Each structure stands twice: as structure tokens, then as C-alpha cells.
Amino acid sequence: MSVYPYLVAGWLMAVGIIGIVRGRNLVQTVICLSVAQSATYVLLLSVGYQRHATPPVFGEPASKPNFHVVDPVVQALTLTDIVVSATVTALLLSLAIQIHKRHGTLDPNELNTLEG
Amino acid sequence: MSPRVRLLVLAVGGIALAVLVVPALVGLPHFGGSVHPYRTHAVVASVAHHSANVISSINFDQRGLDTLGEESIFLASVLGVVVLLRPAEEETETASLGGGPVLESTKLAGYAMVPITLMLGFNIVTHGHLTPGGGFQGGVVLGTGIHLLYVAGTYRALQRARPIQVFDWGEAIGAGAFACLGIASLAMTGAFLAAVIPTAPLGHLFSAGTVPLLNGAVGVEVASGTAVLLAKFLEQAIRVRPAAKETEP
């Protein structure tokens, strides 16, 4: 249990990369990239967790800070990353649409000519 | 290279990576431990600036420059999507169709949830420095909430409710406001994005310096950007057709 979350994050990353390489369709590649990105979120949040600690939001007006909270820095990193990576996924999907318009196929094995 | 060779290269690279990464993962501090050096500094700084939500304080107060970079990525990606999804020369944009039949219960649920969702989104954005939430989350809720009109009604209703021009400007205004607030802080105190507004005690609505304003700017930008993104994809899926086979609406 002390290293299980890290191994789950590593497994998700490995599975995502396998999906990217094995993809028969560019849209599948984008989805597997999304899974691989989620592996980093799991890793970051697992690094920052502390047993029996509260979320890093304070309710009562407190004069003395309470340090028994989960690490807020990694949560801040993960939070903006999730929203921004969604838009990058949108960009990749629109690239896939354009590739389909130009070449008529989305199979990576058939898209191996770089036209000038 | 053929798929088999590709899989072979993946296997070799994967094994090499696993040999390096798994000992590193096992050597990390144990899950759930209490060694978190950044936590102390972040919490102390957040309480000193009267910000109840430490994460919002980190995103907009202590590391505001990183958030400026993130929202620039957001802006650039939405710009890229808008440019890529223009109708090509051989496509036309037809008028929108009426749409299929919608269940009455779906209509009721959709129309009832639209004002609730929008109000919830505004709440999440404005109270971002007090409760879990903030500009990014609230912006996403707002941007998707408006599309309940498409689920419950017709595409035409959605088009009337969200003119794309307004949301284009909204996104630019949000991004610009963030940068301008930073420059204003620079002019007033000599540090970019420093907290300049006098702060109320922790937990009140107007506490936490410039964090609510920056939250609002990011909320406007993310909501408008999400609406524009979904609008472009909906247009491509529904309205843009190849010009050769033009069907009657």
C-alpha cells in the first residue's frame, strides 16, 4: 500500500503508451494520450497525500495556520493541467479532422507520406 | 516501419524504461507520509494573504505567472481549433436543421437545469478563494452548461443563446484582463501580479487581495473558450457538408 498508487500511475502510463502505438485510428491515439496524461495526475496527487489529513481549504477565519492538510502545491499543478490539456486534446482532434479531409483515411499505417 | 517492427521497438524501449522507472517509483517517500516541505510554506503564505482556499492562492497569488502561461496555452489552443475547423473550399455551411424528436422529460430536465447550472457556475467562480473552485472549474461548468440548451431544445435555440462573436470577445477580454491586472500590480508595487487590494479577514467575500479579480478574469476566459470550442465542433458535425452532395434542410 505504500507504493501501490505509484505503480498504478506507472501502469496507466504504460497502458496509454501501448494504446498510442497500437492505435488503428488517430482518434484512438488521442484518447490513449488522454489516459497517459491522467497517469501523471494520479502520480502527482499520490505524492501529495497524507493519511488522515484534510483538504487544503480553510473554513473558519483562522489566525494560526493548520498544517495538517494535504499538500496544496501538487493539487494546484494538476488542476490547471486538466483544463488546459482538454483544449490541447481539442486541437489534436481538429487536426485529425483536417487529416481526414486531406487524405481520406485516419489509419496511421497508411499516412506515412509527408507531402510538401 | 511495419507494425511488427514498431511493436518490437516499443517492447525494447518499454523494458528499458521500466527498469529505470520502477525502482524510482518504489524509492519515492511512502504514500501517505508526512514529509511535504512545500506545504508549510504555501499554507503560511496563503493565510498571510487572507486567502481561505490555499490552492487558489497558489494559482493566482503565489504562482500567478504560471497561470498566465497556462491561460495563454488555452487561448492559443482555442485559436488553433478555430483556424483548423473553418470550412474548406469544397465545403459549404448549410442552414441548421430542425433536429430530431426530443423526449418531454429530457426537455423538462434540460430547461430546469440550465439556470441552476449557470448560477452554480457563477458561484464557483466568484467564491473561488473561499471554497473549492475557482476560475478554471467554474468556467468549464459555465461553458458546458449553456449547451444543455442543445440537449433539451434545438440547435437553433443554442445558436440564438450563444452568439459566437460575443464569446470570442469574452475570451480575449478575459485573457487581456488577467495580463492588465498583473501590469497594474507591477505599476503599483513593482512586482508582477502582487496582491494590491487591501484584504479583509480570512473567510470574507472580499478577502484575498487580487485573487477574486483574477479568478473572475480566468473564469470569463475559460467559459468563453469552452463555448467557442464546443461551438466549432458542433458546427463541423452538424452544419458543414461537402458541397457536392447538398441536401435540402
Add this chain to the structure above:
Amino acid sequence: MNNVLIAVVLTLVAAVGTVVVFTRRPERQAVTLSAYGILLALLFMVLAAPDVALSQLGVGTAIVPLMVMLTVRKLHRRR
């Protein structure tokens, strides 16, 4: 108790992630991706991160699967 909960949710996340990758058709992958997003949000809640869970819920459950479905529909239309 907390340990067991975290372990169970982590195992579910790993399992559903594998299912997402090995689903054949992209339109079905969008649905499993949505389920994966909900499970991830649950994991983030269990790990005491409500901000991140809010973010993941809105994005990974609603926006990305919606865009994938619209893309797939657009691509099938052209065929």
C-alpha cells in the same frame, strides 16, 4: 478503512483505464472515457482534492467525450 477504500478505487481506475485503451471503436471509447473520468474524479475526492475533482468532473466527463463523439460523427458523415 481509508486504506481499503483508496486501494479499491485505485484498482478500479487501473482496470477501467485498461478497458478504455483496448476498446476497439472510437465512439465506444468515448463512453468508456466518460466512465473513466467519473472514476478519476472519485479517486481525487478520496485523495482529499476537491478542486481537482471538480475540474476533472467537468472536463473529463463532459467536454472531452463530447468532442470525441462530434469528431467521430463528422468523420463518419464524410465517408
